């Protein structure tokens with residue numbers, strides 16, 4: 001049997017995603033060794049393998065068919081704009097994409113004045129500002145610790161992920177506008193959806209049952 005290949009965004013989503021797979025009976029013992037530098041893990045019995053990739057590369061692996069399935073944040077899906085099927089919201093990794101900055105930037109933002117925006121997500125930021133008729137934004141691409149930018153004067157505002165809000169608070173910044181809500185999604189290669197339909201559909205059903213169960217427990221509590 002051909003391996004069904006799953007690409008996981010390494011980092012904070014990978015463990016949560018593996019927990020979900022475990023709960024539908026798909027586990028990978030090899031992945032539990034936290035000290036390991038291994039990137040690919042096989043469950044021979046089920047004919048499935050998992051690999052860990054940089055989050056922003058997951059849609060690329062899936063579009064090209066190097067992975068049949070990917071688990072990745074909606075932020076990355078929007079930013080990468082790859083051709084793939086987004087089949088379900090897994091309800092994990094919930095956060096928001098926001099425009100943030102110091103209180104002093106609010107006025108500048110509201111008056112559509114020239115504004116510099118630092119972000120790891122230039123595509124999402126451009127879409128957001130250009131659709132709102134901002135002609136005067138300069139998008140500055142950064143790769144991490146985005147909250148630094150307004151503090152040291154690289155930009156007036158940032159476009160970044162907010163989860164608990166503690167990074168903003170501890171750095172004297174606020175959410176100025178919310179762009180969208182985010183969560184992890186299961187994505188599927190467009191050809192695999194046909195050729196591996198049965199195996200992929202059974203995973204989707206498994207996750208749907210799990211989420212249904214969780215929702216009904218949540219309502220009862």
Ligand SMILES: Nc1ncnc2c1ncn2[C@@H]1O[C@H](COP(=O)(O)OP(=O)(O)OP(=O)(O)O)[C@@H](O)[C@H]1O
Pocket residue numbers: 009010011012013054055072073074075076093094095143144161162163164182183184
């Ligand atoms: N507080 C959060 N900060 C960042 N991402 C979060 C948060 N909560 C949930 N996520 C989701 O987790 C995904 C992976 O985030 P993570 O921080 O692990 O990697 P990354 O910072 O995007 O990657 P890298 O550090 O390799 O650039 C994000 O794309 C997002 O969808």
Ligand SMILES: O=P(O)(O)OC[C@H]1O[C@H](OP(=O)(O)OP(=O)(O)O)[C@H](O)[C@@H]1O
Pocket residue numbers: 143144145146147160161162163164165166167168
């Ligand atoms: O609202 P909070 O719960 O504080 O979470 C938000 C922070 O988490 C992410 O950063 P990450 O930890 O991925 O580090 P990075 O900035 O280096 O990417 C994100 O870019 C924010 O900085």
